[in-house]
Amino acid sequence: MDAARTPDAGDEPQSRNLTMRQRKKAQTRQRISGVATTLFLARGFDQITVAEVAEAAEVSTMTVFNYFPRKEDLLLDRIPEAVELFTSAVRERPAAETPLAALHRLILELIDEGYPLAALRDRFTAFWQVVVDSPSLRARAREGVEELEDALAEVIAQTSPDPQPRLTAALAVAAYRTGCLSSAGRMLAGESAAAVDPDHRALLDEAFGALRRVLPLS
Template sequence: MEAPGLRERKKRRTREAIAEAAFALFRESGFDGVSVADIAAAAEVSKPTLFAYFPTKEDLVLRRFVDGGRGSALVVRERPPGTAALDALRRHFLDLLAERNPLTGLNDGAEAMTFHHLLYSTPALMAHLAGYMVDQERDLADALLASGEPSDEFTAHLVAAQVFSAQRILTYHNAQEIRGGRSADDVYPAAVARTETAFELLRSGSATSSRKS
């Protein structure tokens, strides 16, 4: 019987091989020009094996990046004592920018650029991502409510929606500049400035909402 560690390593290698094969094909032929059968053949796995790792074709694009991040709800739950939830989320996004994390749009590597090109040119991917983000938004609202920032369910959901909308717009602007030919290093100062502006607006709006609630 294999040790769990070895099984997990084999599963990770298979998952990575499938994702790499998919991205190579998507880069060459676009999302709609590649079938699941094409990807399975390129990765040398069966279609049932592929679907065991990636339940949908859209997951082949999204989960490689989206699943790799530390969720906003976890950032709120694990923030240092005395740190406001929005401050923790702001710091986390700034840290991701500094790391050139693809989730921020501020990455000019080949895979990240392929990811964003596919995402913004394929309605099915945007729709699939929206569904995933709704779940993440609910988790953030629950974390905010549990932390008491804010203290009522309606405002918690409103703030969570605003946070995810702000992050989506920040990511879009970063990715658009990269796709326009600028390097991540060149875009970084403006990306930081936009992030500071966005979270300052969120902070002031959240404070106003809390006073009125």
């Protein structure tokens, strides 16, 4: 699954410890993305302009670009969130825990919580279809994977004795991405989340477990 926000994902911006101005900015950002996602789901990504999003969200086009540098980021707005979650899991892990163990734990927690970055929900399939149908969205999603990999490699190098932090980051992201894409593909083919979910969790659990056995310093 790509790092993205569905319109009814059910989570509000994290307002704890934020100033009023920061909360308002987070709420505006989420509102714009939510309006854009609704339009993209209804009519397709390539059929909607940024100007139309701005009009529907009752903001200026400039305001939209202030929050989202590219049109693709309106839909794939969870990329920064994914980077923050994954790097924080590594940076803030217990002293005895390896980076891979921290990421393994995070992925399972996200699945248990029903979090859109790892869990499966039937309502997500329409979102995934929009991404599949748009070459520019697929390209942006690949860039997001690279951004996540780069950030993870940096934090692994900073916080562990891992001799190959880039390799560890690449393998961890590949395991996460492959597991999510495999499960999303089954759902796009018509299976329900309830049918896919046990295999989804087992696949990611097995993938990270294997990496932890092969790369014990990671």
